[in-house]
Amino acid sequence: MANRHGPCMEKKCSWCCDPVKVPANFSDEKIPLDKEGKRIWRDREEIVVPESQMETVRLKTFDCDLLDTQTGKCSDYENRPEICRNTSCVDEKSTKSVDEQHRETLEEELIPLKGKK
Numbered sequence: 001m002a003n004r005h006g007p008c009m010e011k012k013c014s015w016c017c018d019p020v021k022v023p024a025n026f027s028d029e030k031i032p033l034d035k036e037g038k039r040i041w042r043d044r045e046e047i048v049v050p051e052s053q054m055e056t057v058r059l060k061t062f063d064c065d066l067l068d069t070q071t072g073k074c075s076d077y078e079n080r081p082e083i084c085r086n087t088s089c090v091d092e093k094s095t096k097s098v099d100e101q102h103r104e105t106l107e108e109e110l111i112p113l114k115g116k117k
């Protein structure tokens, strides 16, 4: 089934997953679990800042166990966790096209934040 919220696999894009980026105050309790109850994201211990939102946004980064590093794609996309399904670089209310929003996401520079959070 096509992703209603964003281009993702239609554009062969897994930008959101490599690394996974969530707000810095994201609780570890929300990290998705595998069938054995083990967290599938591993904290990179790195905070990044989107260049266009330097003053306001801090993102925590994770490596995902389900990311296929050979293909750069989710290895279980059809069964990906709810949080992944509900994540999108596309704002359905935006006047910009999906392509334009997607391009802006990919072009956004993410700057590692050194020493402070």
Ligand code: SF4
Pocket: 014, 016, 017, 020, 064, 065, 066, 067, 068, 073, 074, 075, 076, 077, 080, 081, 084
């Ligand atoms: S489970 Fe799949 S979609 Fe979700 S972060 Fe991991 S690789 Fe990406």
